Amino acid sequence: MKVLPLHLAASQKKTQSLKTLLDSGANPELCDQLGRNTLHLVIANWPSVSSNWIGPHSKFRSIMAIMQQQAEDCLHVLCEHGVNLNARLQSHRQQSALHLAVAHQAPSAIAILASRGASINATDHFGMTPLHMAAGTLQTEITSCLIQQGADVNRVVRQSGNSALHLAVQAATKKFCKTQDTDLSCVEELLVGGASPNVKNAAGCTPLHEACLGGREEVVDRLLQHGADLNKRTHLGENCLFLFLTQTSNLKSTGLLGKLLGLTSPLSVVDAKGNLPHVLKLPRYTTQKDQLVRLAQQPRDLLGICKVHMHQHYNESSRTFLKDRLPEKLYNFVFQQWDCPLDVELNETHETEEFVPLDFAPPLPY
Incomplete structure (x- = not known):
């Protein structure tokens, strides 16, 4: 399929070319063969480098900072030309630009999109908001950014009824998680941001039930410190102790x-x-x-x-x-x-x- 000049400019973060094409009447809502429009392509090619694997004063970091500024400039250009900030990917997940910003770890893109009017609580095909995605992958910085921009911390996923805190606790209790500090920082961010530790999902499980099922004492302690009720029961009448005892380890x-x-x-x-x-x-x-x-x-x-x-x-x-x-x-x-x-x-x-x-x-x- 032929690549549109506008899509090429967006993917390569060519700000002036992008502006010139838009001024000439190019349509930013046209999609490529993967269902991505110009806005989606800017986000999908967002430069992101973990602070854990490069030094703060390295040449590579300086280059990435320049590339990120170019991406932000492209995003501002699109916003100024009235691009639809809530347009969905034409794919089975139907994600918005904010969902993509979470997937590509772009907190500055989230701040720009939210400040320009993007729906912070937009849901994809599965009923997940950007905050659900961030919490489910323990992205503390992104989670914090979304909460600051007004994300509903107690909104639940449509079918399962899981809140962002449920998803963060489920992820934090897995054995392949990165570090204990990372796990707890995302959970803590949600709790401080107003997430209820006692909200029940479709099965009647609270985040504390999930933590006890996973057997992570640090996560259990953090939830208890924020008022989680240890004696709530699921719809099947299981308390936290019962769920803890269902796992041999x-x-x-x-x-x-x-x-x-x-x-x-x-x-x-x-x-x-x-x-x-x-x-x-x-x-x-x-x-x-x-x-x-x-x-x-x-x-x-x-x-x-x-x-x-x-x-x-x-x-x-x-x-x-x-x-x-x-x-x-x-x-x-x-x-x-x-x-x-x-x-x-x-x-x-x-x-x-x-x-x-x-x-x-x-x-x-x-």
């Missing part, structure tokens, strides 16, 4: 297991139909099953009741107040000490089946 996380046992109230290890997690039905976990069932049947002691009460009624800011006034040993006992009463086989390795957010699919290579 989670049994090695004795710290998180002890915390869930200490804070779940009333203590229960069955769903709405009285079923135990399938892992506990395996012969090798008979001992743990018997211990858990016995523990759930016993009344909680007074110290345990007090700890649950303290956690339910004192948020993070209140705990800072208490930490300055309570003896260190008492504070640590109430908020940081969780003993696991089970005999867990720490030396046996059982891989967890990977779970992938159904809403999220990696962006296509444009």
